[in-house]
Amino acid sequence: MGCTIIGCGKQLPALDVPNEELTKLVDTTDEWISTRTGILSRRVCVTEGNVDMAEGAARQALGWADGGYSQCKVAPEDIDLVIYSTISPDEMVPTCAAVLRRRLGLVNAAAFDMNAACTGFIYGLTIAETMMAASAPGAPGAAGRNPIRRALVVGGERLTRVVDWADRNTCVLFGDGAGAAVVEWDERKPGILSWFIKNDDDHTNALTCPACFDAPQPFTPEGVDPNALQQADPSIALIDAELDTTERIAAGAPRQVLSMHGQKVFKFATSAMPAAIEEVLRRANLTIDDVQFIVPHQANLRIIKYAAKRMGLPLERFQVSIAHRGNSSSACIPMTLCDAYENGSIHPGDKVVLVGFGGGFTSGAVLYEA
């Protein structure tokens, strides 16, 4: 018995921005971007919000709309849980998950947002699987828990909101989108066979995006001071110092944007991805030869090629969807999974690995039987 994927979907915003267009913003070239990353264009939200895209993706995954992959049409009242991974929510409250739940009429679902950077969808699946297993009939303590039989797991990002469009090191890399999967606890199918999640310290702040809570605070360390409302929040300076952003922000860069030391992240990614794949295989007592298909995070084509080479696998065993999307953080894996189902790369009974890495540094993988 296990947590099985019974549907997935994706939605991208309308505007397609080819590399050439970015030369209007920063000193770059189509040749540099495409050869260093595999990215040719990315989709950018102008009028769409994060939840707008997630709604489209979820409707496909639930079998309510054309596109995507779904084994059946799921009734709205049959979804017990919504887990929404994002680093770029439309609002803090209500959560994206709550807004999505309301729009879809998922009247019985508990719903929450979560953030594990680009590995968020992997973390979300592991939470869904664990809650399903813990509440399954016969599980110790199940009677005291919400029964979670079906869950909607979303990765949705309006990442281009937190991009510094004057920073060529980052702005060429990212794009927007949302992907969703419906998972179901099935007594007859193995579903998720193993999973692995991990954090390594990002000692040098190689990947950061500060939060920006800028309501004036009428407090000083001595107590209430209405005049403090006029001054800068002193804790912001501490956060800037902790994240190494003081200099950049003093030079006029916006605060709440992604900042990245590409080579350090590259180095982390190329070791974390193979390590996570090896760990899920070890936990399931399988080898890479037992796996038919791999769905990796899409940050850079060179990272995927490196992982394939390191594992001795042809690139054809990996779904590669980066060319016209770029990196959309936690939305990448569910969108890429949807591509793999749509193009017929995943067949019933196949063993599939989803694998990702991201800021924090987070990493992880899920191994499941389709």
Ligand code: ACO
């Ligand atoms: N156009 C032209 N030149 C550029 C650009 C650009 N857009 N960006 C950087 N350069 C220049 C640099 O300034 C540097 O010039 P210099 O040699 O004169 O100093 C030169 O290109 C080489 O820069 P590198 O950083 O060494 O380039 P690299 O080959 O490492 O590629 C890249 C950079 C694409 C960012 C790569 O390091 C990478 O993909 N890293 C991992 C990124 C990643 O995975 N991020 C996501 C993780 S988490 C998440 O998904 C949110």
